Amino acid sequence: MASGDSGTIPGLPGFIDGHIHFPQVRVLGAYGNQLLDWLQKWIFPEEAKYTDRSYADGAAVKFMDALLSGGTTTCQAFTPSSPVSCEALFDAAAERNMRIITGLTGIDRFAPDYYVISPDDFYRESKRLIEQYHRKGRNLYAITPRFAVGCTDNMMERCSQLKKEHPDCWINTHISENPTEVYQARVEFPDCPDYTSVHEKHGLLGPKFTAGHGVWLSNDELRRFSESGAAVCFCPLSNLFLGSGLFRIGRATDPLHPVRLSVGCDMGGGNAFSIIRVLEEAYKVGMCNNTMLDGSVNPREQDLAEAERNKLSPYRAFYLATLGGARSLYLDDILSNFDKGKEADFVVLDWKAGQAAMEWHQSLTTETTPATMEEAVALLFGIMACGDDRNVDETWISGNRAYKKS
Amino acid sequence: MASGDSGTIPGLPGFIDGHIHFPQVRVLGAYGNQLLDWLQKWIFPEEAKYTDRSYADGAAVKFMDALLSGGTTTCQAFTPSSPVSCEALFDAAAERNMRIITGLTGIDRFAPDYYVISPDDFYRESKRLIEQYHRKGRNLYAITPRFAVGCTDNMMERCSQLKKEHPDCWINTHISENPTEVYQARVEFPDCPDYTSVHEKHGLLGPKFTAGHGVWLSNDELRRFSESGAAVCFCPLSNLFLGSGLFRIGRATDPLHPVRLSVGCDMGGGNAFSIIRVLEEAYKVGMCNNTMLDGSVNPREQDLAEAERNKLSPYRAFYLATLGGARSLYLDDILSNFDKGKEADFVVLDWKAGQAAMEWHQSLTTETTPATMEEAVALLFGIMACGDDRNVDETWISGNRAYKKS
Numbered sequence: 121m122a123s124g125d126s127g128t129i130p131g132l133p134g135f136i137d138g139h140i141h142f143p144q145v146r147v148l149g150a151y152g153n154q155l156l157d158w159l160q161k162w163i164f165p166e167e168a169k170y171t172d173r174s175y176a177d178g179a180a181v182k183f184m185d186a187l188l189s190g191g192t193t194t195c196q197a198f199t200p201s202s203p204v205s206c207e208a209l210f211d212a213a214a215e216r217n218m219r220i221i222t223g224l225t226g227i228d229r230f231a232p233d234y235y236v237i238s239p240d241d242f243y244r245e246s247k248r249l250i251e252q253y254h255r256k257g258r259n260l261y262a263i264t265p266r267f268a269v270g271c272t273d274n275m276m277e278r279c280s281q282l283k284k285e286h287p288d289c290w291i292n293t294h295i296s297e298n299p300t301e302v303y304q305a306r307v308e309f310p311d312c313p314d315y316t317s318v319h320e321k322h323g324l325l326g327p328k329f330t331a332g333h334g335v336w337l338s339n340d341e342l343r344r345f346s347e348s349g350a351a352v353c354f355c356p357l358s359n360l361f362l363g364s365g366l367f368r369i370g371r372a373t374d375p376l377h378p379v380r381l382s383v384g385c386d387m388g389g390g391n392a393f394s395i396i397r398v399l400e401e402a403y404k405v406g407m408c409n410n411t412m413l414d415g416s417v418n419p420r421e422q423d424l425a426e427a428e429r430n431k432l433s434p435y436r437a438f439y440l441a442t443l444g445g446a447r448s449l450y451l452d453d454i455l456s457n458f459d460k461g462k463e464a465d466f467v468v469l470d471w472k473a474g475q476a477a478m479e480w481h482q483s484l485t486t487e488t489t490p491a492t493m494e495e496a497v498a499l500l501f502g503i504m505a506c507g508d509d510r511n512v513d514e515t516w517i518s519g520n521r522a523y524k525k526s
Numbered sequence: 527m528a529s530g531d532s533g534t535i536p537g538l539p540g541f542i543d544g545h546i547h548f549p550q551v552r553v554l555g556a557y558g559n560q561l562l563d564w565l566q567k568w569i570f571p572e573e574a575k576y577t578d579r580s581y582a583d584g585a586a587v588k589f590m591d592a593l594l595s596g597g598t599t600t601c602q603a604f605t606p607s608s609p610v611s612c613e614a615l616f617d618a619a620a621e622r623n624m625r626i627i628t629g630l631t632g633i634d635r636f637a638p639d640y641y642v643i644s645p646d647d648f649y650r651e652s653k654r655l656i657e658q659y660h661r662k663g664r665n666l667y668a669i670t671p672r673f674a675v676g677c678t679d680n681m682m683e684r685c686s687q688l689k690k691e692h693p694d695c696w697i698n699t700h701i702s703e704n705p706t707e708v709y710q711a712r713v714e715f716p717d718c719p720d721y722t723s724v725h726e727k728h729g730l731l732g733p734k735f736t737a738g739h740g741v742w743l744s745n746d747e748l749r750r751f752s753e754s755g756a757a758v759c760f761c762p763l764s765n766l767f768l769g770s771g772l773f774r775i776g777r778a779t780d781p782l783h784p785v786r787l788s789v790g791c792d793m794g795g796g797n798a799f800s801i802i803r804v805l806e807e808a809y810k811v812g813m814c815n816n817t818m819l820d821g822s823v824n825p826r827e828q829d830l831a832e833a834e835r836n837k838l839s840p841y842r843a844f845y846l847a848t849l850g851g852a853r854s855l856y857l858d859d860i861l862s863n864f865d866k867g868k869e870a871d872f873v874v875l876d877w878k879a880g881q882a883a884m885e886w887h888q889s890l891t892t893e894t895t896p897a898t899m900e901e902a903v904a905l906l907f908g909i910m911a912c913g914d915d916r917n918v919d920e921t922w923i924s925g926n927r928a929y930k931k932s
Contacts, residue, residue, distance in 0.1 A: 145883050145886060145887060146886060146887050146890040147887075148911075149907075149908065149911030149912040151839075151840075151904075154820070182882075182883060186881065186882040186883040189882040190881075190882075299817065299820075303822060360810035360813070361813065361911070363810070363814045364817065365817060387883075391912050392881055393881060394881065403767075404766035404767055407766070408769045408771065410560070410769050411704065411769040411771060414706070416704075416705035416709060434557075475592065475595070475798055475799060475800065475914075476591050476592040476595040476799070476915070477551050477592040480552060480588050481552050481553075481554050481555070483552070484552040484553065484572075501557050505556075505557070505797050506555040506797050509881050509882070
C-alpha cells in the first residue's frame with residue numbers, strides 16, 4: 121500500500137465479498153422479522169421475479185453497479201432457484217470481466233411451491249450450468265444448497281453427487297445463522313448431532329466450502345471447520361439487522377483451530393453493499409463480544425485472549441476483506457495482492473470523503489499525506505470506523521477502471 | 527407529514543439528539559478500547575485542547591455543520607471541563623439561532639490533573655454561565671456532572687445545590703454504560719445500592735434529568751426513572767462501537783413503567799453524527815434483543831411482549847428522533863411538530879439518496895410519490911434501514927434554511 125497526495129490511498133486489493141444474494145437488491149433492509157419469517161414475507165416473492173430473464177438482466181446491472189461503487193471486485197453470490205437468473209448473473213459478470221463465484225441455488229422445502237426446485241431438476245440444471253459457465257473467462261461455479269433446513273436429504277445428496285463429479289467446483293451455503301434455524305436443523309436431521317454434521321454426512325465440508333454466518337456454531341463445530349479447511353463468511357451487517365446474534369470472531373480465530381474467514385455484506389439481510397460498512401459492523405460485533413469476556417459480567421466466561429482477538433484491528437479487518445477472504449475461498453493464488461502474475465483488481469480509497477466531520481477527523485492523523493505505515497493505517501481505521509461507500513474513489517477490474525466516484 | 531414529488535419528504539420535524547459531545551469531533555470512532563480506557567487514551571487529551579477559545583470556536587463551526595448536515599436541529603451536548611468551551615458552543619448556537627441544551631461538564635476524579643475541575647470552581651463557573659446564557663435566545667443550560675464515577679460526593683452535592691438554586695435548568699449525565707463502570711460506581715458509592723441511587727441521593731433524578739446509555743440499568747432502576755419523570759438517552763451507535771452492550775428498549779418501554787426516551791449519536795463514542803444512522807443501529811439493537819427473548823436460546827428468558835417492543839417500527843423510530851425526544855427533554859411544548867406557535871425547525875428528506883442501490887430499492891414501494899401513509903412510512907423505513915446523512919436534503923432552523931445538500 122502506497123499513499124497518494126490528494127486524500128487517496130491507491131492500490132488496495134479489491135474487496136472480496138464472500139456472501140451476497142443477487143436477487144435481493146430491492147428488498148435490502150426490509151422491516152421486521154427474524155430469518156425464517158423474513159424469508160417467507162419478503163425474500164421468496166421478490167426472488168421469484170427472477171424467472172423472467174429481462175428482469176434478471178436489469179437487476180444484474182443494478183447489482184454490479186452497487187458492488188463496484190462499494191469497491192467489491194469479487195463476490196460469491198446466491199441466485200434464486202431459477203436457472204435463468206444464474207445465467208443472467210454469469211453473463212453480467214463476464215461482460216465486466218469480473219471474477220465471480222455463483223451457482224444455481226437449491227431449495228426443496230420450507231418455501232412456497234412457486235419457489236422450490238426438485239432435486240432432479242436442480243441436479244440437471246446445475247450440471248448444464250457448470251458445463252456452460254465454470255472456468256469460462258473468470259466465472260467460477262458454486263454448488264449451492266441454500267441452507268440445510270431448506271434442503272431434504274435427497275437435495276443434499278444431489279449436491280454431494282455434483283461435488284464428486286465436479287470436484288473443482290465451490291460449495292456455498294448458510295449455517296447456524298439464527299437460534300430457531302439451528303433448532304429446526306436438529307429436528308429435520310435427527311440422525312445428525314449438530315448442524316455441521318449435516319454437511320459432514322454428505323461429504324461437503326472441506327476446502328472450497330463456505331457457509332455464511334456461523335453465529336451459533338459450537339466450539340467443536342468451529343474446530344471441525346478448521347480441520348477440514350472449510351470456511352465461514354462473517355456477515356455482521358446482516359447478523360445485526362436480522363438480530364441473528366454476534367459472531368464469535370475471537371473464538372473462530374483461536375490459534376489452535378483457526379477457521380478460514382471472509383466477510384460478506386449478505387445484502388439484502390445486510391442493509392448495505394459496502395464492505396467498508398461491513399468492516400465497521402464487524403468491529404462493533406467484536407467489541408460487544410469482547411465486553412462479555414472481560415469478566416465484568418460473568419467471571420466464569422472470562423477469556424482475555426479471546427477478547428483480544430475480538431478486537432478487529434485495521435490490519436486484520438482489511439486482510440479479511442482482501443487476501444484473507446481470497447484465502448478462505450482458495451483464490452489467494454490468483455487474487456488479492458500485488459504479486460507478479462496476479463489479477464489486477466483493486467480499489468483507490470479517499471480517506472477524506474463521507475460524513476461532514478470526516479476531513480477534520482482524519483486530519484488528527486495527518487493534514488497532508490501519511491508519512492509512515494502507522495499513519496496510513498490510522499487513516500484506514502478512520503475509513504472503516506466512520507466511512508462508507510463514499511470512501512471508494514475508484515474500482516479497477518482486470519486492469520481497467522470500472523468505477524470512478526462522480 | 528406530506529410528500530413531495532421529486533423524491534423528497536418535506537416537513538418532518540428536525541431531529542433531536544439527546545446526547546452528544548461537542549469536543550470529540552476529531553476523535554470520533556477511535557480505535558480499540560472500552561469506555562474507561564478509551565476516555566484516558568483518546569478523549570481527555572483532545573478535550574483538553576478546548577481550553578483555547580480559538581480552537582473551540584473553530585471546532586464549533588465543524589460541529590454545527592456536521593449536526594445540520596445530519597438533520598439535527600437541537601442537541602443536548604457535553605462540553606469539556608473548561609468554561610471557555612461552553613461559551614464557544616453557546617455563542618455558536620446563538621449565531622445560528624439553534625436551540626441547544628449544554629453546560630459546563632464537571633469531573634473531579636479519574637481523569638488527568640490537567641482535565642479535572644474542582645467542585646468549587648465548577649459551582650462558581652456554572653453559576654456564571656447560567657446567568658450569562660440560560661434562556662438567552664434559544665440557549666438552555668444543563669447542570670452537567672459527567673458521570674458519577676468521575677464525580678466525588680462533593681461534586682454531586684454542588685450539582686444538587688445548583689439545581690435547587692436554578693430549578694429551571696436541565697441536568698445531563700451518563701449512567702450504566704459499561705459493566706466495569708457499573709461495578710466502579712458501586713465501589714465509589716458504597717452507601718448506594720445501585721448506580722441510580724447515587725442520583726436519587728443527591729436529589730437529581732426527576733423531570734429534565736437525562737442520563738445517556740442506561741444499557742445495564744436493572745428493571746427496578748428503569749421503574750424509578752419512569753416514576754420520577756427522568757429520561758434515558760439511547761445511544762446505539764456508541765453502545766455498539768465501544769461494545770458497551772444492547773440497551774433493552776423493549777424493557778424501557780414497558781407500558782407499566784415507560785421511561786422517557788430520546789436517541790443520541792454520542793459522537794465520538796458513536797461513530798457518526800447522523801440520527802438516521804442512529805435509528806438504523808437502534809433497530810439492530812432491538813432486533814438482537816428480540817432474538818434473545820423468543821425462547822429459542824433460553825426458555826426462561828422468553829418474553830414475547832418485550833420482544834415485540836424491541837422491534838422498532840418507523841413510526842416509533844422517527845417519534846423517538848423528534849417529538850418523543852422533545853418530550854423526554856421537556857421541550858415538547860415548544861418543539862417537534864407543526865402545531866401553531868411551535869418553533870419552525872424541520873428537515874426535508876430525500877428518500878432516493880445514498881448508496882447506489884437505494885433508488886431501485888425504494889422503487890419497490892413507489893416509482894413516483896407515495897399515495898398513502900403506508901407508502902410514505904415504507905419509504906421512511908427504507909431511509910432508516912439503508913440510508914444516512916445523504917438522505918437529508920435540507921435542514922431548517924427557526925424558519926430559515928440552514929443547510930442544503932450540495
